[in-house]
Amino acid sequence: MDDIIALDIALRRNDDAWLEALLPSIRNQIDKMLYYGHFLCHQDYVLKPGVDPVMLKHEMWALLNARGARYPAEHNVGHLYPAGEPQAAHFRQLNPGNRLNPRIGHTSRNRCCPPLPFAALADRLHGIRADNAARSTSASAISTDGKVSSEG
Incomplete structure:
Protein backbone atom coordinates (compact mmCIF):
# COMPACT_ATOMS: atom_id res chain seq x y z
CA MET A 1 0.00 0.00 0.00
CA ASP A 2 1.32 3.41 -0.93
CA ASP A 3 -1.47 5.92 -0.24
CA ILE A 4 -5.20 6.32 0.41
CA ILE A 5 -7.83 8.61 -1.09
CA ALA A 6 -10.75 9.25 1.28
CA LEU A 7 -13.85 10.85 -0.23
CA ASP A 8 -17.03 12.11 1.46
CA ILE A 9 -19.70 12.11 -1.24
CA ALA A 10 -23.39 13.02 -1.45
CA LEU A 11 -25.08 11.55 -4.48
CA ARG A 12 -28.16 13.09 -6.05
CA ARG A 13 -31.36 12.36 -4.16
CA ASN A 14 -32.76 10.17 -6.95
CA ASP A 15 -29.50 8.45 -7.92
CA ASP A 16 -29.92 4.70 -8.40
CA ALA A 17 -26.24 3.96 -9.03
CA TRP A 18 -24.76 4.11 -5.54
CA LEU A 19 -21.50 2.47 -6.57
CA GLU A 20 -19.57 4.34 -9.20
CA ALA A 21 -18.44 2.85 -12.47
CA LEU A 22 -14.77 3.78 -12.56
CA LEU A 23 -12.92 4.10 -15.82
CA PRO A 24 -10.39 1.29 -16.31
CA SER A 25 -7.59 3.88 -16.28
CA ILE A 26 -8.68 4.87 -12.76
CA ARG A 27 -9.62 1.39 -11.50
CA ASN A 28 -6.22 0.02 -12.50
CA GLN A 29 -4.54 2.42 -10.03
CA ILE A 30 -6.64 1.25 -7.05
CA ASP A 31 -5.80 -1.79 -4.95
CA LYS A 32 -8.86 -1.87 -2.63
CA MET A 33 -12.14 0.07 -2.44
CA LEU A 34 -14.10 0.59 0.80
CA TYR A 35 -17.65 1.96 0.96
CA TYR A 36 -19.30 2.77 4.29
CA GLY A 37 -21.52 5.30 6.06
CA HIS A 38 -25.23 5.98 6.18
CA PHE A 39 -25.62 6.15 2.40
CA LEU A 40 -22.22 4.76 1.45
CA CYS A 41 -21.08 8.38 1.41
CA HIS A 42 -17.61 7.53 2.71
CA GLN A 43 -15.50 6.00 0.00
CA ASP A 44 -11.87 5.11 0.63
CA TYR A 45 -9.50 3.88 -2.02
CA VAL A 46 -6.24 2.14 -1.20
CA LEU A 47 -3.92 2.98 -4.06
CA LYS A 48 -1.33 0.83 -5.70
CA PRO A 49 2.31 1.78 -5.08
CA GLY A 50 3.56 4.69 -7.15
CA VAL A 51 0.15 6.23 -7.88
CA ASP A 52 -0.10 10.03 -7.50
CA PRO A 53 -3.04 10.47 -5.07
CA VAL A 54 -3.63 14.13 -5.93
CA MET A 55 -3.89 13.51 -9.67
CA LEU A 56 -6.14 10.50 -9.17
CA LYS A 57 -8.38 12.38 -6.74
CA HIS A 58 -8.85 15.15 -9.31
CA GLU A 59 -9.80 12.58 -11.96
CA MET A 60 -12.32 11.07 -9.53
CA TRP A 61 -13.75 14.52 -8.71
CA ALA A 62 -14.33 15.04 -12.45
CA LEU A 63 -16.37 11.81 -12.55
CA LEU A 64 -18.35 12.89 -9.48
CA ASN A 65 -19.04 16.28 -11.03
CA ALA A 66 -20.35 14.57 -14.18
CA ARG A 67 -22.71 12.51 -11.99
CA GLY A 68 -24.02 15.60 -10.20
CA ALA A 69 -22.60 14.45 -6.86
CA ARG A 70 -21.64 16.93 -4.13
CA TYR A 71 -18.65 16.67 -1.90
CA PRO A 72 -18.03 16.74 0.91
CA ALA A 73 -21.31 15.24 2.02
CA GLU A 74 -21.25 16.07 5.71
CA HIS A 75 -17.86 17.12 7.02
CA ASN A 76 -17.45 20.56 5.36
CA VAL A 77 -14.73 21.47 2.93
CA GLY A 78 -11.85 22.04 5.35
CA HIS A 79 -8.60 22.15 3.41
CA LEU A 80 -9.31 19.00 1.40
CA TYR A 81 -12.15 20.08 -0.89
Missing part, protein backbone atom coordinates in the same frame (compact mmCIF):
# COMPACT_ATOMS: atom_id res chain seq x y z
CA PRO A 82 -12.67 23.21 -2.96
CA ALA A 83 -15.57 25.36 -1.81
CA GLY A 84 -18.19 26.24 -4.39
CA GLU A 85 -18.63 29.93 -5.13
CA PRO A 86 -21.69 30.40 -2.86
CA GLN A 87 -19.79 28.83 0.05
CA ALA A 88 -16.60 30.81 -0.71
CA ALA A 89 -18.68 34.02 -0.79
CA HIS A 90 -20.14 33.04 2.59
CA PHE A 91 -16.61 32.55 3.98
CA ARG A 92 -15.59 35.98 2.64
CA GLN A 93 -18.63 37.55 4.29
CA LEU A 94 -17.87 35.91 7.65
CA ASN A 95 -14.13 36.58 7.44
CA PRO A 96 -13.48 39.49 5.07
CA GLY A 97 -9.93 39.99 6.36
CA ASN A 98 -9.11 36.32 5.67
CA ARG A 99 -7.41 36.06 9.07
CA LEU A 100 -9.35 33.30 10.80
CA ASN A 101 -8.77 30.31 8.54
CA PRO A 102 -7.03 31.28 5.30
CA ARG A 103 -7.08 28.75 2.48
CA ILE A 104 -10.18 26.92 3.74
CA GLY A 105 -12.01 25.41 0.80
CA HIS A 106 -9.00 26.10 -1.44
CA THR A 107 -9.65 29.85 -1.17
CA SER A 108 -6.87 32.42 -1.14
CA ARG A 109 -4.20 32.61 1.56
CA ASN A 110 -3.77 36.33 0.89
CA ARG A 111 -5.02 39.03 3.20
CA CYS A 112 -6.17 41.02 0.21
CA CYS A 113 -9.45 41.93 1.79
CA PRO A 114 -10.39 44.86 4.04
CA PRO A 115 -9.90 44.42 7.80
CA LEU A 116 -12.49 42.59 9.83
CA PRO A 117 -15.31 44.82 11.12
CA PHE A 118 -14.29 44.22 14.73
CA ALA A 119 -10.68 45.30 14.08
CA ALA A 120 -11.66 48.96 14.54
CA LEU A 121 -13.37 48.06 17.81
CA ALA A 122 -10.27 46.19 18.98
CA ASP A 123 -8.11 49.23 18.13
CA ARG A 124 -10.52 51.47 20.04
CA LEU A 125 -10.47 49.15 23.05
CA HIS A 126 -6.68 49.10 22.94
CA GLY A 127 -6.71 52.91 22.96
CA ILE A 128 -9.04 52.96 25.98
CA ARG A 129 -6.76 50.52 27.83
CA ALA A 130 -3.72 52.66 26.99
CA ASP A 131 -5.52 55.78 28.25
CA ASN A 132 -6.50 54.00 31.48
CA ALA A 133 -2.94 52.76 31.97
CA ALA A 134 -1.57 56.28 31.48
CA ARG A 135 -4.05 57.66 34.02
CA SER A 136 -3.18 55.01 36.61
CA THR A 137 0.56 55.60 36.12
CA SER A 138 0.20 59.37 36.53
CA ALA A 139 -1.91 58.86 39.65
CA SER A 140 0.91 56.89 41.27
CA ALA A 141 4.46 57.83 42.01
CA ILE A 142 7.14 55.18 41.91
CA SER A 143 10.05 55.78 44.27
CA THR A 144 13.60 54.75 43.57
CA ASP A 145 13.24 51.74 45.89
CA GLY A 146 10.34 50.40 43.76
CA LYS A 147 7.51 51.27 46.16
CA VAL A 148 4.35 52.73 44.69
CA SER A 149 2.55 55.54 46.49
CA SER A 150 -0.68 57.16 45.35
CA GLU A 151 -0.90 60.89 44.91
CA GLY A 152 -3.53 62.25 47.17
Whole structure:
Protein backbone atom coordinates (compact mmCIF):
# COMPACT_ATOMS: atom_id res chain seq x y z
CA MET A 1 0.00 0.00 0.00
CA ASP A 2 1.32 3.41 -0.93
CA ASP A 3 -1.47 5.92 -0.24
CA ILE A 4 -5.20 6.32 0.41
CA ILE A 5 -7.83 8.61 -1.09
CA ALA A 6 -10.75 9.25 1.28
CA LEU A 7 -13.85 10.85 -0.23
CA ASP A 8 -17.03 12.11 1.46
CA ILE A 9 -19.70 12.11 -1.24
CA ALA A 10 -23.39 13.02 -1.45
CA LEU A 11 -25.08 11.55 -4.48
CA ARG A 12 -28.16 13.09 -6.05
CA ARG A 13 -31.36 12.36 -4.16
CA ASN A 14 -32.76 10.17 -6.95
CA ASP A 15 -29.50 8.45 -7.92
CA ASP A 16 -29.92 4.70 -8.40
CA ALA A 17 -26.24 3.96 -9.03
CA TRP A 18 -24.76 4.11 -5.54
CA LEU A 19 -21.50 2.47 -6.57
CA GLU A 20 -19.57 4.34 -9.20
CA ALA A 21 -18.44 2.85 -12.47
CA LEU A 22 -14.77 3.78 -12.56
CA LEU A 23 -12.92 4.10 -15.82
CA PRO A 24 -10.39 1.29 -16.31
CA SER A 25 -7.59 3.88 -16.28
CA ILE A 26 -8.68 4.87 -12.76
CA ARG A 27 -9.62 1.39 -11.50
CA ASN A 28 -6.22 0.02 -12.50
CA GLN A 29 -4.54 2.42 -10.03
CA ILE A 30 -6.64 1.25 -7.05
CA ASP A 31 -5.80 -1.79 -4.95
CA LYS A 32 -8.86 -1.87 -2.63
CA MET A 33 -12.14 0.07 -2.44
CA LEU A 34 -14.10 0.59 0.80
CA TYR A 35 -17.65 1.96 0.96
CA TYR A 36 -19.30 2.77 4.29
CA GLY A 37 -21.52 5.30 6.06
CA HIS A 38 -25.23 5.98 6.18
CA PHE A 39 -25.62 6.15 2.40
CA LEU A 40 -22.22 4.76 1.45
CA CYS A 41 -21.08 8.38 1.41
CA HIS A 42 -17.61 7.53 2.71
CA GLN A 43 -15.50 6.00 0.00
CA ASP A 44 -11.87 5.11 0.63
CA TYR A 45 -9.50 3.88 -2.02
CA VAL A 46 -6.24 2.14 -1.20
CA LEU A 47 -3.92 2.98 -4.06
CA LYS A 48 -1.33 0.83 -5.70
CA PRO A 49 2.31 1.78 -5.08
CA GLY A 50 3.56 4.69 -7.15
CA VAL A 51 0.15 6.23 -7.88
CA ASP A 52 -0.10 10.03 -7.50
CA PRO A 53 -3.04 10.47 -5.07
CA VAL A 54 -3.63 14.13 -5.93
CA MET A 55 -3.89 13.51 -9.67
CA LEU A 56 -6.14 10.50 -9.17
CA LYS A 57 -8.38 12.38 -6.74
CA HIS A 58 -8.85 15.15 -9.31
CA GLU A 59 -9.80 12.58 -11.96
CA MET A 60 -12.32 11.07 -9.53
CA TRP A 61 -13.75 14.52 -8.71
CA ALA A 62 -14.33 15.04 -12.45
CA LEU A 63 -16.37 11.81 -12.55
CA LEU A 64 -18.35 12.89 -9.48
CA ASN A 65 -19.04 16.28 -11.03
CA ALA A 66 -20.35 14.57 -14.18
CA ARG A 67 -22.71 12.51 -11.99
CA GLY A 68 -24.02 15.60 -10.20
CA ALA A 69 -22.60 14.45 -6.86
CA ARG A 70 -21.64 16.93 -4.13
CA TYR A 71 -18.65 16.67 -1.90
CA PRO A 72 -18.03 16.74 0.91
CA ALA A 73 -21.31 15.24 2.02
CA GLU A 74 -21.25 16.07 5.71
CA HIS A 75 -17.86 17.12 7.02
CA ASN A 76 -17.45 20.56 5.36
CA VAL A 77 -14.73 21.47 2.93
CA GLY A 78 -11.85 22.04 5.35
CA HIS A 79 -8.60 22.15 3.41
CA LEU A 80 -9.31 19.00 1.40
CA TYR A 81 -12.15 20.08 -0.89
CA PRO A 82 -12.67 23.21 -2.96
CA ALA A 83 -15.57 25.36 -1.81
CA GLY A 84 -18.19 26.24 -4.39
CA GLU A 85 -18.63 29.93 -5.13
CA PRO A 86 -21.69 30.40 -2.86
CA GLN A 87 -19.79 28.83 0.05
CA ALA A 88 -16.60 30.81 -0.71
CA ALA A 89 -18.68 34.02 -0.79
CA HIS A 90 -20.14 33.04 2.59
CA PHE A 91 -16.61 32.55 3.98
CA ARG A 92 -15.59 35.98 2.64
CA GLN A 93 -18.63 37.55 4.29
CA LEU A 94 -17.87 35.91 7.65
CA ASN A 95 -14.13 36.58 7.44
CA PRO A 96 -13.48 39.49 5.07
CA GLY A 97 -9.93 39.99 6.36
CA ASN A 98 -9.11 36.32 5.67
CA ARG A 99 -7.41 36.06 9.07
CA LEU A 100 -9.35 33.30 10.80
CA ASN A 101 -8.77 30.31 8.54
CA PRO A 102 -7.03 31.28 5.30
CA ARG A 103 -7.08 28.75 2.48
CA ILE A 104 -10.18 26.92 3.74
CA GLY A 105 -12.01 25.41 0.80
CA HIS A 106 -9.00 26.10 -1.44
CA THR A 107 -9.65 29.85 -1.17
CA SER A 108 -6.87 32.42 -1.14
CA ARG A 109 -4.20 32.61 1.56
CA ASN A 110 -3.77 36.33 0.89
CA ARG A 111 -5.02 39.03 3.20
CA CYS A 112 -6.17 41.02 0.21
CA CYS A 113 -9.45 41.93 1.79
CA PRO A 114 -10.39 44.86 4.04
CA PRO A 115 -9.90 44.42 7.80
CA LEU A 116 -12.49 42.59 9.83
CA PRO A 117 -15.31 44.82 11.12
CA PHE A 118 -14.29 44.22 14.73
CA ALA A 119 -10.68 45.30 14.08
CA ALA A 120 -11.66 48.96 14.54
CA LEU A 121 -13.37 48.06 17.81
CA ALA A 122 -10.27 46.19 18.98
CA ASP A 123 -8.11 49.23 18.13
CA ARG A 124 -10.52 51.47 20.04
CA LEU A 125 -10.47 49.15 23.05
CA HIS A 126 -6.68 49.10 22.94
CA GLY A 127 -6.71 52.91 22.96
CA ILE A 128 -9.04 52.96 25.98
CA ARG A 129 -6.76 50.52 27.83
CA ALA A 130 -3.72 52.66 26.99
CA ASP A 131 -5.52 55.78 28.25
CA ASN A 132 -6.50 54.00 31.48
CA ALA A 133 -2.94 52.76 31.97
CA ALA A 134 -1.57 56.28 31.48
CA ARG A 135 -4.05 57.66 34.02
CA SER A 136 -3.18 55.01 36.61
CA THR A 137 0.56 55.60 36.12
CA SER A 138 0.20 59.37 36.53
CA ALA A 139 -1.91 58.86 39.65
CA SER A 140 0.91 56.89 41.27
CA ALA A 141 4.46 57.83 42.01
CA ILE A 142 7.14 55.18 41.91
CA SER A 143 10.05 55.78 44.27
CA THR A 144 13.60 54.75 43.57
CA ASP A 145 13.24 51.74 45.89
CA GLY A 146 10.34 50.40 43.76
CA LYS A 147 7.51 51.27 46.16
CA VAL A 148 4.35 52.73 44.69
CA SER A 149 2.55 55.54 46.49
CA SER A 150 -0.68 57.16 45.35
CA GLU A 151 -0.90 60.89 44.91
CA GLY A 152 -3.53 62.25 47.17
